[in-house]
Amino acid sequence: MPRRSATMLAATLLLIALLCVSVLTKVPYTEMSPGPTYNTLGMQDKTGKPVISITGHESYPTSGHLNMTTVQVTGAKYEPSLVSAVVGWLRGDVLVVPHDNVYPKGQTDEQAKRQNAEEFASSEDSARTAALTQLGIPVGAELIVKSVAAGAPAEGKLHAGDQIVAVGGTPVTTPEDVANAVTKHKPGELVMFTVVPRVKDANANGAKADPAASTDVAVVTRRAGDVDPTLKPDRADAAMVGIVAGIRHTYPFQIDIGLQDVGGPSAGLMFSLGIIDKLTPEDLTAGRFVAGTGTITDDGRVGPIGGISMKLIAARDAGAEYFFTPAANCAEASKATPSGLTLIKAETLDGALKSLEQVRSGQTSALPSCTK
Incomplete structure (x- = not known):
């Protein structure tokens, strides 16, 4: 075989080998892409029911869109090939990020879904609280069992959603009160919890538990270090029952937020x-198409989110004209803004409402911008 032909054959075989390696080699990355958007003023696709429904208080007709945006993420077990990852990096509508950024410490799909569901429920609660506080409508609060650890002394006796009235006969009002009341005991001692058993759907609609339904539940403490060997010595000998206490807000009327698979x-x-x-x-949008994203705190502060570039594409593809962008995401968003979409910097709920007033009046040149 002539040397030239042999060289070309060797180069071809090497190229084929490299292509095979790149296709077969898996890399630790996760792919994100634009997900569906949902009009919070509209109806759910699957059930035909309103995304937000109000019961027990006067509500008013709305128009236009206030769309929340989502990102689609590949599963925890998905391992793209090197070729797939490179193609994703080159595309504008796919975001390739390190796997551990999305699924930390080997998190499974089931664990990720559970965490996302908990974060979504907490977000709904804060959204209700921030909205009613903005309108000057009183919001109540009650101390509850937020979670119960598997295998802990409290498992099967206390349940997530139970309202905690007292511990050891002493009234409690904060999670710190509960922790202090438990750690006053020694491991192996009995602690009496006075609780109001959880109300069905209380987390979803803000239903307030009935104090008259309270009951006493006895739980025997255990040494914390026997449950969690990683605890430092100063904490390992403390008594524990295996619950996390938290605050659940209560509302004077029912606000249901219904979305599935989000x-x-x-x-x-x-x-x-x-x-x-x-x-x-007041019709907040005056018929305009506004989308956006951002976490919310109980007092109305807007926080950053992930996947902003993919959410911008999702909003543009859905038909949005304006997009609420958390201030902390502005730098990234301003570099990836699709044509025809105007970013509105959002720092607080009150500020977002003022921006919508400017949109309604047509004074859009004064909108807070991500470049200002």
Whole structure:
């Protein structure tokens, strides 16, 4: 075989080998892409029911869109090939990120779904609280069992959602009160919890537990270090029952937020705006198409989210004209803004409402911008 032909054959075989290696080699990355958007003023696709429904308080007609945006993420077990990852990096509508950024410490799909569901429920609660606080409507609070550890002394006796009235006969009002009351005991001692058993759907609609339904539940403490060997010595000998206490807000009327197969905390701002739009006679959008993202705190502060570039594409493809962008995401968003979409910097719920007023009046040149 002539040397030239042999060289070409060797180069071809090497190229084929490299292509095979790149196709077969798996890399530790996760792919994100634009997900569906949901109009918080509209109806659920699967059930035909409103995304936000108000019961027990006057509500008003709405128009336009206040769309929350989502990102689709590949599963925890998905391992793209090197070729797939490179193609994703080159595309504008796919975001390739390190696997551990999305699924930390080997998190499974089931664990991720559970975490996303918990974050979504917390986001709904904060959205209700922020919206009603903005409108000057009183919001109550009650101390509850937030979670119970598997295999802990409290498992099967206390349940997530139970309202905690007292511990050891002493009234409690904060999670710290509960922790202090338990750690006053020695491991192996009995602690009496006075609780109001959870109310069905209380987390979903803000239903307040009935104090008259309280009952006493006895739990025997255990040494914390026997449950968690990683604890430092100063904490290992403390008594524990295996619960995490938290605060659940209560509302003077029912606000249901119904979306299926959606998780995470990033819809908080748009839920708050949707609730306010339904509770006030003013049409917040005046028929315009506004989308956005951002976490929300109880006092109305807007926080950052992940996958902003993919959410911008999702909003543009859905038809949005304006997009609420958390201030902390502005730098990234301003570099990836699709044509025809105007970014509105959002720092607080009150600020977002003022921006919507400017959109309604047509004074859009004064909108807070991600470049200002």
